[in-house]
Amino acid sequence: MLDYTGLQALAAVVREGSFERAARRLHVTPSAVSQRIKLLEERVGQVLVQRGSPCTGTEAGRRLCLHLEQVALLEDALRRSHPDLLAASAGLAPTLKLAVNADSLSTWFMQALADFTAGGDELLDLRVDDQEHTGERLREGEVIAAVTASAGPIAGCSTWPLGAMRYVAAASPGFIARHLARGVTRETLARAPMMTYDRNDRLQEQWLQAQGLGGARHAAPRHFLPSNHGYVRACEIGMGWGMHPVALIRDQLESGALTPLVADAALLVPMYWAHPRSAQAALQRLTQCVMATARQWLEPLAA
Numbered sequence: 488m489l490d491y492t493g494l495q496a497l498a499a500v501v502r503e504g505s506f507e508r509a510a511r512r513l514h515v516t517p518s519a520v521s522q523r524i525k526l527l528e529e530r531v532g533q534v535l536v537q538r539g540s541p542c543t544g545t546e547a548g549r550r551l552c553l554h555l556e557q558v559a560l561l562e563d564a565l566r567r568s569h570p571d572l573l574a575a576s577a578g579l580a581p582t583l584k585l586a587v588n589a590d591s592l593s594t595w596f597m598q599a600l601a602d603f604t605a606g607g608d609e610l611l612d613l614r615v616d617d618q619e620h621t622g623e624r625l626r627e628g629e630v631i632a633a634v635t636a637s638a639g640p641i642a643g644c645s646t647w648p649l650g651a652m653r654y655v656a657a658a659s660p661g662f663i664a665r666h667l668a669r670g671v672t673r674e675t676l677a678r679a680p681m682m683t684y685d686r687n688d689r690l691q692e693q694w695l696q697a698q699g700l701g702g703a704r705h706a707a708p709r710h711f712l713p714s715n716h717g718y719v720r721a722c723e724i725g726m727g728w729g730m731h732p733v734a735l736i737r738d739q740l741e742s743g744a745l746t747p748l749v750a751d752a753a754l755l756v757p758m759y760w761a762h763p764r765s766a767q768a769a770l771q772r773l774t775q776c777v778m779a780t781a782r783q784w785l786e787p788l789a790a
Contacts, residue, residue: 493527504541549628560769595784617687632762650785658728682729
């Protein structure tokens with residue numbers, strides 16, 4: 488059987504990034520934390536923590552942290568349903584590490600989290616990444632569940648289709664008049680500044696390919712702006728054109744502050760929910776909240 492005192496020390500170090508902060512979190516000395524992790528490493532026969540600034544978990548260490556999260560979730564559910572069984576052990580509220588893309592977080596996913604946290608005492612630790620890369624965080628054991636654009640299998644995980652997010656390429660009327668007055672072509676787009684969220688953002692490229700305009704992205708001048716609010720605002724004031732979730736800019740589209748570059752040329756991005764099969768029972772309530780909210784916000788995936 489695993490040493491759960493050692494697992495708690497391991498999880499604290501990985502979460503806090505140092506032995507000192509982990510010790511303060513656990514109300515023990517740094518040497519006690521170090522000793523607990525040393526004993527755990529000896530028991531499992533593997534290095535579990537990469538010492539550094541910050542300290543990080545090895546692959547084996549991250550897997551054990553996720554196991555501890557699942558155990559904490561199950562205990563928390565048991566405590567709520569049968570308080571007499573665990574009355575003497577209050578414990579800490581479990582913290583769930585989740586990966587989600589920024590556009591989902593800025594639109595529909597917050598409602599799912601609100602519904603989930605309203606029904607329990609679990610805490611959340613969100614990792615924001617491009618929808619093409621959140622699955623990697625799950626695959627590497629960094630998070631316990633993820634919203635991802637990948638329908639491909641993830642070893643040891645179950646995946647559920649959530650629906651599709653509708654994106655539109657849009658810019659301000661002034662930007663269109665200044666840069667695209669002669670039409671939306673490879674030539675005009677090659678000179679028109681483009682908004683890009685970060686280096687992982689490929690939505691503009693996907694839209695260009697779908698419209699037969701592929702190739703313009705590589706030559707076009709680009710702004711990088713990793714903020715959803717800032718990204719939309721930059722397009723409103725004419726800095727560039729970009730890909731926007733329709734749910735996020737509906738008001739701007741209705742008011743005319745933003746205009747689609749090409750009418751009826753939306754990009755539908757499929758979204759999925761994934762988590763380890765071993766966490767099926769522990770994450771059942773969270774999965775129900777995510778699926779219910781997705782049905783309200785996202786479009787059905789094509790059969």
